[in-house]
Amino acid sequence: MQRSPDIARFLKTTSLTLALLFGFGAAGPAGAAGDEDTADEPQYSRGVKQCMACHKEGREKPAHEVFFTTMGITGDPSSPFAEGNHDCEACHGPSAHHIRKQKDGTRLPPTVTFSDKEPVETQNAACMSCHTDAGRFHWPGSTHDLEAVACVDCHDVHAANDPILALETQPEVCYQCHQEQRAQFLRQSRHPVQGSTASLSQVGLLGCTDCHQPHGGPGPANLIRNTINEQCYDCHAEKRGPFLWEHAPVQEDCSNCHVPHGSNYENLLVARQPYLCQQCHLGNFHVSAVYSGSGLPPEGRDQRMLGKQCMNCHVQVHGSNHPGGISQTR
Ligand code: HEC
Ligand code: HEC
Ligand code: HEC
Ligand code: HEC
Numbered sequence: 001m002q003r004s005p006d007i008a009r010f011l012k013t014t015s016l017t018l019a020l021l022f023g024f025g026a027a028g029p030a031g032a033a034g035d036e037d038t039a040d041e042p043q044y045s046r047g048v049k050q051c052m053a054c055h056k057e058g059r060e061k062p063a064h065e066v067f068f069t070t071m072g073i074t075g076d077p078s079s080p081f082a083e084g085n086h087d088c089e090a091c092h093g094p095s096a097h098h099i100r101k102q103k104d105g106t107r108l109p110p111t112v113t114f115s116d117k118e119p120v121e122t123q124n125a126a127c128m129s130c131h132t133d134a135g136r137f138h139w140p141g142s143t144h145d146l147e148a149v150a151c152v153d154c155h156d157v158h159a160a161n162d163p164i165l166a167l168e169t170q171p172e173v174c175y176q177c178h179q180e181q182r183a184q185f186l187r188q189s190r191h192p193v194q195g196s197t198a199s200l201s202q203v204g205l206l207g208c209t210d211c212h213q214p215h216g217g218p219g220p221a222n223l224i225r226n227t228i229n230e231q232c233y234d235c236h237a238e239k240r241g242p243f244l245w246e247h248a249p250v251q252e253d254c255s256n257c258h259v260p261h262g263s264n265y266e267n268l269l270v271a272r273q274p275y276l277c278q279q280c281h282l283g284n285f286h287v288s289a290v291y292s293g294s295g296l297p298p299e300g301r302d303q304r305m306l307g308k309q310c311m312n313c314h315v316q317v318h319g320s321n322h323p324g325g326i327s328q329t330r
């Protein structure tokens with residue numbers, strides 16, 4: 001343990017000498033020795049045992065919880081802590097220089113500390129050295145990538161339970177940046193996402209990731225599916241049809257009438273009836289009649305203004321399979 005800084009310094013000086021001796025010449029013909037110009041670059045320490053001597057449980061900056069995550073399963077050959085993957089320094093970069101204080105009593109930080117001041121590319125490169133699997137297929141060029149969101153803006157890799165991986169705690173992480181969506185999920189009609197209601201029966205039924213792929217997806221708005229409708233069919237399959245009598249706007253896009261997060265109109269609708277229907281429907285008689293408060297009690301009892309309004313009769317607004325259901329009345 002005590003000898004380690006010496007080894008680090010030794011490594012540093014030897015590679016410096018090597019670079020001076022062979023660095024420029026060797027890079028040319030073979031190319032194999034091209035790595036020699038890394039002389040000034042930081043070196044790896046002797047690994048996790050050295051780091052944990054100072055960062056164990058109870059110390060100023062404990063780091064032990066990383067061993068409770070799936071990344072701490074050392075038997076997995078791609079784990080940071082597996083043989084040859086440089087342990088802590090798989091993420092923090094070669095950091096032998098950090099282990100011993102300098103002459104002036106200060107301590108140089110590790111190569112990568114994931115602080116706000118570090119370029120996001122540097123931070124994400126540390127993670128993407130391992131996580132280029134299917135889960136990150138859409139990451140390059142995704143909205144979050146282009147907006148320079150770091151992996152660790154969402155992920156707390158040192159925590160035994162990364163909050164963003166659990167439905168109950170995930171929305172709160174997203175709301176840090178998406179305040180508007182927090183407000184939407186507080187409206188009276190909303191998908192049952194955690195934080196959206198005091199009613200325990202709805203707590204954490206859905207997470208943002210039931211619809212979104214935060215690493216980027218094929219559809220609009222980082223959706224998991226290609227289109228909004230396909231996304232909705234995941235859970236509301238009965239709305240897919242096929243129907244004998246389709247209602248055109250339903251097949252086209254659910255968001256013609258619904259908002260995905262929350263609305264102050266019941267059933268997540270974009271507008272209240274009868275105006276919802278009258279946005280598109282003009283015609284004789286009741287279809288585009290001007291309805292007003294006079295249709296409401298005590299003066300009036302207009303079927304088109306009470307209860308489900310237009311839906312009192314047009315009950316199959318998503319489409320009908322009844323032979324006589326052309327007007328969605330059955
Ligand atoms: C001899 C004790 C010691 C050893 C060994 C040590 N550290 Fe540290 N480390 C500290 C102290 C003390 C701090 C608090 C910040 C400071 O004093 O500069 C710290 C801070 C850090 C930080 C936070 C830096 C920042 O600026 O936010 C990281 C990350 C870190 N260490 C990683 C490591 C890694 C990885 C290793 C193994 C390669 C390691 N440490 C080995 C003592 C040590
Ligand atoms: C999977 C990547 C990864 C591994 C492996 C990893 N770290 Fe970290 N570490 C981070 C990130 C990212 C941060 C920044 C804090 C955050 O956002 O979670 C961090 C922060 C730290 C800090 C600062 C914590 C604080 O309270 O400010 C210390 C100290 C640290 N790591 C030490 C270690 C040690 C020691 C190891 C090995 C046992 C290690 N890390 C392994 C990614 C990693
Ligand atoms: C040395 C390779 C390596 C590096 C570097 C690395 N990881 Fe991992 N990570 C793994 C392995 C192996 C697993 C466990 C298997 C899996 O889930 O893919 C894992 C799992 C995860 C998981 C899933 C945790 C769970 O409980 O399901 C997250 C999230 C994660 N890593 C994020 C990160 C982030 C963020 C970084 C950068 C700060 C990072 N990783 C750096 C190898 C690595
Ligand atoms: C906008 C927030 C966000 C960002 C940024 C983000 N992630 Fe994730 N990540 C998540 C969420 C949420 C999950 C859980 C996904 C689920 O449950 O379907 C997750 C899951 C994971 C997993 C485990 C499941 C899997 O897909 O393999 C890994 C590994 C991972 N992320 C790595 C990364 C890496 C590497 C980066 C940076 C390139 C990154 N993440 C950036 C939110 C994010």
Ligand code: HEC
Binds near residue numbers: 149212220
């Ligand atoms: C560190 C900040 C940050 C966090 C945390 C974050 N996002 Fe984002 N997200 C952004 C930024 C910036 C944009 C682009 C501007 C916008 O649309 O608000 C964005 C855009 C989006 C978009 C729109 C994508 C598009 O192409 O239209 C979705 C969907 C999204 N984020 C979902 C999530 C989810 C789900 C989470 C949590 C798992 C999350 N975000 C966490 C910063 C963040």
Ligand code: HEC
Binds near residue numbers: 206231
């Ligand atoms: C039931 C599915 C669903 C859930 C759950 C969901 N979203 Fe969305 N979200 C959508 C759809 C669909 C859109 C696209 C809306 C459009 O383009 O008309 C969207 C759009 C977005 C956008 C882009 C801006 C906007 O409003 O158009 C952001 C940001 C976003 N969602 C964040 C979140 C966050 C954060 C959560 C979790 C708290 C979440 N979403 C949960 C379906 C969902």
Ligand code: HEC
Binds near residue numbers: 228235267
């Ligand atoms: C991951 C599953 C899931 C997806 C995807 C999904 N929903 Fe839902 N939806 C639910 C759940 C769960 C409820 C609540 C049911 C309840 O309260 O009984 C719900 C309720 C609704 C309601 C009734 C709301 C109310 O106030 O009673 C509407 C309307 C709705 N969803 C429309 C949509 C639309 C449009 C989409 C596509 C953007 C969509 N859903 C995607 C699961 C989902």
Ligand code: HEC
Binds near residue numbers: 317
């Ligand atoms: C033409 C407008 C319109 C379109 C487009 C539309 N809906 Fe609806 N939806 C409504 C109305 C109106 C209600 C209220 C029904 C009621 O009060 O009985 C409703 C209610 C719902 C409900 C809750 C009640 C139920 O029937 O389960 C769900 C879920 C739903 N819609 C899903 C969808 C999905 C998924 C799509 C896209 C495939 C879609 N809607 C497209 C108008 C529409």
Ligand code: HEC
Binds near residue numbers: 249278281327
């Ligand atoms: C986004 C526009 C849009 C909205 C909103 C909308 N519709 Fe439609 N509706 C259409 C279109 C387009 C057709 C197909 C017209 C055609 O084939 O001539 C249609 C057809 C119909 C038909 C069958 C008409 C016929 O020819 O017999 C009825 C009934 C109907 N809609 C009722 C409703 C009701 C009730 C609502 C409110 C819940 C509603 N629509 C909301 C666009 C809309």
Ligand code: HEC
Binds near residue numbers: 277278304329
């Ligand atoms: C009391 C029952 C009832 C109510 C309430 C009602 N309708 Fe109708 N609607 C009908 C009947 C019946 C037809 C004709 C059906 C047929 O001929 O098969 C019809 C036909 C229609 C048609 C097709 C008209 C055409 O010109 O072909 C549309 C569009 C329509 N209604 C929209 C609406 C809208 C919008 C509302 C709400 C303002 C509404 N309806 C409320 C019973 C109702």
